[in-house]
Amino acid sequence: MSLPHILLGLTATPTSGYELKQKFDTTLRHFWFAELSQLYPALKKLVKEGLAEVETMPSEKGPDKKLYLRTAAGREELLKWLSTGPGTAPLRHPYLAQVFFLNEHQSHEQAIKFMEDLLTRIKGTCQTLQAIEDGWKDEDGGYPNQLNDDDFFTQLTLDAGLRVNKAYIEWCETSLERLKARAEK
Amino acid sequence: MSLPHILLGLTATPTSGYELKQKFDTTLRHFWFAELSQLYPALKKLVKEGLAEVETMPSEKGPDKKLYLRTAAGREELLKWLSTGPGTAPLRHPYLAQVFFLNEHQSHEQAIKFMEDLLTRIKGTCQTLQAIEDGWKDEDGGYPNQLNDDDFFTQLTLDAGLRVNKAYIEWCETSLERLKARAEK
DNA sequence: TGGGCCATGTAACCAGTTACATGATTGC
DNA sequence: GCAATCATGTAACTGGTTACATGGCCCA
CATH class of the missing domain: 1.20.58 (Methane Monooxygenase Hydroxylase; Chain G, domain 1)
Structure with missing residues (x-):
């Protein structure tokens, strides 16, 4: 279960779902893909579990943004993931x-x-x-x-x-x- | 949707689900993984769609086997897959x-x-x-x-x-x- | 006024995993 | 008698995809 952990890694500073999607498509594209429609519920779940917090902010262009920021517990969870050692996904090529x-x-x-x-x-x-x-x-x-x-x-x-x-x-x-x-x- | 096509490739000769799983774990392991519990319904579906046929055979050891063999339509479908060009799966490393x-x-x-x-x-x-x-x-x-x-x-x-x-x-x-x-x- | 980007989401679906259930045969 | 291997499956669940819905802002 890597996606939530990746999101915890990316929310060290307040970031919106939309911005996160752009990060996936640019910086992370050579090792991870995620749909926008997958990010929104995943972020919501992090908040529910106390691993992240949301703050709504007006956007310069378009509707309000929701900025997600990981909590201390969120960072702990990320470190826990890193210390479980290298992860694998079943091969499918x-x-x-x-x-x-x-x-x-x-x-x-x-x-x-x-x-x-x-x-x-x-x-x-x-x-x-x-x-x-x-x-x-x-x-x-x-x-x-x-x-x-x-x-x-x-x-x-x-x-x-x-x-x-x-x-x-x-x-x-x-x-x-x-x-x-x-x-x- | 690659798994059904892989199964069509592997059922050029009559093969059981159990034997297919062994093939995945030996010959195909460096590029594809599949659970046994995933193969059985997938094979059933191929038969339903007319892409394969089943024949039940007594086994030397253990219960009866079901041998699956692709039909002409099944082979056509495999060739179609091959001619769609190289496939990709979203990256997740x-x-x-x-x-x-x-x-x-x-x-x-x-x-x-x-x-x-x-x-x-x-x-x-x-x-x-x-x-x-x-x-x-x-x-x-x-x-x-x-x-x-x-x-x-x-x-x-x-x-x-x-x-x-x-x-x-x-x-x-x-x-x-x-x-x-x-x-x- | 229409397309592109900003921004959020939901619902139905599909692929794959995990856990469970059953039972025969072989060899120690 | 028990474990390993042979052999088939189902059910509940999770992770991810596709399709759909909404609406504002900016620029040509």
Whole structure:
């Protein structure tokens, strides 16, 4: 059950559900996805459990905001989660499952097309991540080892995302070579 | 919605729910997890939709088996899934989320411990995958490029798992070095 | 006046987990 | 006689998705 804990991590300063969604879509996108419609009830539940507090504030644009701020108990709960050790989610990788059954195609052409599509897509996400890191490099002279703790750990997750994506790209490329060699026979 | 399609892929020959679960736990474990209690209703649904057929057979050990076999329509549905292009599931990586908040710890010691635990665990899964690949090498002289199509694509998914796990190991190791360097200051 | 962004939410649904229930066969 | 493995399932619940609803503000 990670989402509530992530929200406790993000509400160290007062933040609205809408703002949190933007954070998921930018800074956390390479390791967590959440729907806005999922955040609102989750935040409400944190308040009910005494792990966060709400305050309603007028917004500059649009309707009132509700700013959520974790309580001391909320921070405790977050620390508890961190000290349970590395968490896991059951593996579910749809495109690897598809690769597993690619032999069902009559010809290798379609398998090759599949892998080429996959390669294009992974290269795209890799570039997105790279762009974020590059932006960081420009802003910050001491990048990456002089970063403050906040940014240091954020950069660690970015680095993980980049390395994994690069590994997938190499895998796609050598797989394509192998497939093409088989197709010629 | 991948699980039904995976089951259609696995029921090219008559197979029981119990046997399918074993397949998930051995051959598919590096890219998909499913509970047994999830498989039974899913198989039933495939039959209802005309994508598979059941036949009850006495078992050598224990109670009767129900052998599921995909129909022609079932195979069509599988091919349709494959030709929709690479699928994705929304990203959810609990331990990366935890790394993101590791700055909440007062000292770096706990962060270092977290990464060490993670490294140990990832090394373990990597060894499991390596053992499978090694077993394959022994059995098969022409490994990996002379494999038949079935085994070739299975090996591709294994290769993906190994590469990604190795990327994570390298990430853990360099992250630990960087963390330790910061802790000394 | 119409689209995009700001901002909140609910309800129905689907996928997956956990807990429980049943019972045969095999080997110690 | 008991534990492990073989074999099938159901029910309650949780986590997440999709679709829908509301309405203000800003800019072209």
